[in-house]
Amino acid sequence: MVATKKVGILGATGTVGQRFILLLANHPVFTIHALGASSRSAGKSYQDATKWKQNQPIPENVQNMVVQECKSTHFKECDVVFSGLDADVAGDIEMEFLKANLVVFSNAKNYRREPTVPLIVPTANASHFDLIPHQRKVFGQDKGFIITNANCSTTGLVVPLKALQDAFGPFSHIIVHTQQAISGSGYPGVPSLDILDNIVPYISGEEEKMEWETGKILGSVNSEATGFDHLENTVVSATCTRVPVIDGHLESVSLKFAQQPAPSIDDIKRVLENYTCEAQQLKCHSAPEKAILVNASPDRPQPRLDRDLQKGQAVTVGRIRECPVFDIKFTLLIHNTVLGAAGSSVLNAEIAVAKGLI
Ligand SMILES: NC(=O)C1=CN([C@@H]2O[C@H](COP(=O)(O)OP(=O)(O)OC[C@H]3O[C@@H](n4cnc5c(N)ncnc54)[C@H](OP(=O)(O)O)[C@@H]3O)[C@@H](O)[C@H]2O)C=CC1
Numbered sequence: 001m002v003a004t005k006k007v008g009i010l011g012a013t014g015t016v017g018q019r020f021i022l023l024l025a026n027h028p029v030f031t032i033h034a035l036g037a038s039s040r041s042a043g044k045s046y047q048d049a050t051k052w053k054q055n056q057p058i059p060e061n062v063q064n065m066v067v068q069e070c071k072s073t074h075f076k077e078c079d080v081v082f083s084g085l086d087a088d089v090a091g092d093i094e095m096e097f098l099k100a101n102l103v104v105f106s107n108a109k110n111y112r113r114e115p116t117v118p119l120i121v122p123t124a125n126a127s128h129f130d131l132i133p134h135q136r137k138v139f140g141q142d143k144g145f146i147i148t149n150a151n152c153s154t155t156g157l158v159v160p161l162k163a164l165q166d167a168f169g170p171f172s173h174i175i176v177h178t179q180q181a182i183s184g185s186g187y188p189g190v191p192s193l194d195i196l197d198n199i200v201p202y203i204s205g206e207e208e209k210m211e212w213e214t215g216k217i218l219g220s221v222n223s224e225a226t227g228f229d230h231l232e233n234t235v236v237s238a239t240c241t242r243v244p245v246i247d248g249h250l251e252s253v254s255l256k257f258a259q260q261p262a263p264s265i266d267d268i269k270r271v272l273e274n275y276t277c278e279a280q281q282l283k284c285h286s287a288p289e290k291a292i293l294v295n296a297s298p299d300r301p302q303p304r305l306d307r308d309l310q311k312g313q314a315v316t317v318g319r320i321r322e323c324p325v326f327d328i329k330f331t332l333l334i335h336n337t338v339l340g341a342a343g344s345s346v347l348n349a350e351i352a353v354a355k356g357l358i
């Protein structure tokens with residue numbers, strides 16, 4: 001039995017922050033101890049500060065907690081700090097927390113490209129925690145560290161890619177087209193007059209994130225455990241669009257393997273169906289029983305039907321078929337605010353506890 005850890009949530013009033021609260025409300029290892037948001041919210045009770053948009057009520061023990069400003073002194077008793085902060089402010093605030101020797105799991109993009117900061121999708125590259133001793137040396141910390149999770153669309157993409165890369169070697173080409181839910185743009189997000197009866201074929205910065213982050217996540221920790229060997233020779237091309245769905249990003253993927261001849265469709269299905277990851281071996285509370293769900297129906301996955309399977313922590317893959325241009329193509333679905341955001345951070349923190357880092 002692991003002793004309970006106190007956790008803080010930065011950006012607790014936002015879309016990702018609300019997910020953190022639901023995921024942590026009855027958690028066996030983590031207890032919500034402190035909540036942080038902007039000075040607009042600080043000093044108010046949580047229920048007065050937030051515009052709650054979840055389909056379950058605010059947990060009773062959280063409703064009247066007082067929201068703090070995001071200063072490390074208010075969080076010094078926390079064993080873990082989760083961040084769902086707006087990227088405009090996450091950089092400075094998260095660094096102040098790290099320098100106060102706190103453990104930070106961030107959803108924001110600010111430190112994903114830092115050479116000493118692991119970018120971890122918990123069901124794909126938990127081995128990247130191996131860099132933490134080096135990161136602690138670089139930042140002069142004995143206890144604190146920072147882990148980022150990936151962009152939500154990238155997260156969905158890399159889970160099946162990791163399974164296939166482990167089995168069949170690297171890819172030469174990846175083309176991905178996303179149809180992303182509106183919850184991905186926070187609250188109030190995309191104006192209703194822009195998104196109802198419509199599709200917006202542009203999400204600022206998203207394609208660049210998918211094209212870059214994929215290579216860091218599918219790359220490896222170098223032999224000295226002092227940095228990451230980014231994937232070389234894999235070209236990723238992403239097109240990202242916003243569609244009128246509340247939760248769940250759908251992605252159409254085409255792949256070409258570096259090694260030819262490419263595996264058969266049956267071999268691809270078998271590998272995806274049998275994929276297991278370290279979070280499962282470590283028996284982490286939030287690890288999905290299956291990290292990849294293969295659906296054989298011709299019209300699946302679909303956001304409304306598949307996003308909540310495995311409590312939102314799995315990626316559903318369907319429509320696996322030959323590609324007349326590359327080798328194979330398929331469609332995947334990820335719950336963007338669970339595995340694509342708060343769920344990744346929570347599972348990453350459980351892995352860190354299981355590895356003895358916290
Ligand atoms: N939504 C998603 O699917 C995903 C989001 N992310 C990332 O997670 C982060 C949060 O996103 P999301 O929840 O959608 O955003 P929201 O806009 O819904 O929430 C932003 C949060 O940041 C807080 N905040 C804003 N300004 C400040 C400030 N000056 N000081 C302290 N806190 C501040 C807000 O507090 P207040 O209420 O007081 O203004 C709020 O709690 C972003 O970095 C985003 O890019 C990552 C992956 C997926």
Ligand SMILES: N[C@@H](CC(=O)OP(=O)(O)O)C(=O)O
Pocket residue numbers: 087107108109150151152180181183184185203206209336
């Ligand atoms: N841009 C994503 C959500 C997000 O905030 O991503 P990132 O953390 O990479 O900025 C979406 O629109 O669905």
